[in-house]
Amino acid sequence: MGKTRGRGAVAVLGMGLGLVLTLGACGGSDDGAPRSQEGAGGTAANGDGNGNGKGAGTGTAGRTVVTFAPEAGQASDSAALERTAELMRDRAAVAGLEDVEVTVEDEGQITVAGPGDRRESLESLGRPAELGFRPVLSQEMVAKGDTAGESACSAAVDAKPSEPTTACGEWQGTLSTYRLEPVALPGTDVADAEAAIDEERGTGWYVKLEFTSTGAKRFADITGRLAQQPSPANQFAIVLDGTVLSAPYVASAITGGEAEISGTFTRREAAELAAQLTTGALPVRLKVSSVTRLPGS
Numbered sequence: 001m002g003k004t005r006g007r008g009a010v011a012v013l014g015m016g017l018g019l020v021l022t023l024g025a026c027g028g029s030d031d032g033a034p035r036s037q038e039g040a041g042g043t044a045a046n047g048d049g050n051g052n053g054k055g056a057g058t059g060t061a062g063r064t065v066v067t068f069a070p071e072a073g074q075a076s077d078s079a080a081l082e083r084t085a086e087l088m089r090d091r092a093a094v095a096g097l098e099d100v101e102v103t104v105e106d107e108g109q110i111t112v113a114g115p116g117d118r119r120e121s122l123e124s125l126g127r128p129a130e131l132g133f134r135p136v137l138s139q140e141m142v143a144k145g146d147t148a149g150e151s152a153c154s155a156a157v158d159a160k161p162s163e164p165t166t167a168c169g170e171w172q173g174t175l176s177t178y179r180l181e182p183v184a185l186p187g188t189d190v191a192d193a194e195a196a197i198d199e200e201r202g203t204g205w206y207v208k209l210e211f212t213s214t215g216a217k218r219f220a221d222i223t224g225r226l227a228q229q230p231s232p233a234n235q236f237a238i239v240l241d242g243t244v245l246s247a248p249y250v251a252s253a254i255t256g257g258e259a260e261i262s263g264t265f266t267r268r269e270a271a272e273l274a275a276q277l278t279t280g281a282l283p284v285r286l287k288v289s290s291v292t293r294l295p296g297s
Contacts, residue, residue: 189215
């Protein structure tokens with residue numbers, strides 16, 4: 001994506017609160033540029049094309065095996081589980097997570113095996129990754145100990161795209177609740193997502209979004225409308241799995257079909273988020289049923 005178009009998104013999206021969803025992969029020192037992969041199907045240098053690392057062994061860090069089970073009420077036929085596993089392999093490849101094996105088990109579960117020190121990254125492969133852009137109706141800070149405010153956050157996870165909802169986001173230890181309109185731009189309008197680092201402005205890692213042609217037009221129309229509204233109705237919340245990633249103020253219509261999600265990302269977090277958004281939402285919503293650590297050699 002060119003810098004000219006990117007600057008338009010930066011000027012608007014960079015003005016927001018920068019609320020960040022921590023994907024649970026903060027640990028470690030893997031903060032370099034994402035490693036390139038040969039294709040979306042393989043996740044390891046010695047992969048077999050199905051995302052199954054060949055000859056990976058346990059290594060000194062051992063192996064971690066995460067078992068996922070479908071959430072209650074989820075259709076979990078074999079075809080849906082195989083498609084879900086395929087997307088999880090793609091996510092691992094895009095995120096640069098190597099030596100990963102994703103297997104659909106006979107019991108209707110999916111197991112993910114990978115490097116022993118990457119448990120949180122392995123768990124992130126099973127996140128739903130349901131993205132939606134929602135106009136903001138109001139915003140309030142939640143005081144510590146406000147159980148009513150905190151409980152309102154959980155309802156957003158199951159909110160239908162066509163309905164308004166209340167969602168939460170945390171920035172620098174401060175939790176905020178947002179009353180949101182229905183989804184104005186769904187995640188299916190995102191054609192591509194990429195982790196990048198802004199060395200020019202020194203703002204760290206972020207995720208670049210490129211919309212489909214339909215999404216680009218919709219994004220321009222919506223941001224143009226929001227720019228005419230007073231605060232906070234001129235905010236556009238980027239919501240992933242019921243959590244507000246950011247809620248930037250819109251100053252003018254954003255054309256060019258690109259946007260950014262910025263905040264305090266590490267390289268790993270940005271890469272994992274980009275991988276989730278690139279592959280799209282999983283067909284089957286999963287939950288972690290067990291985690292097993294295998295010792296290294």
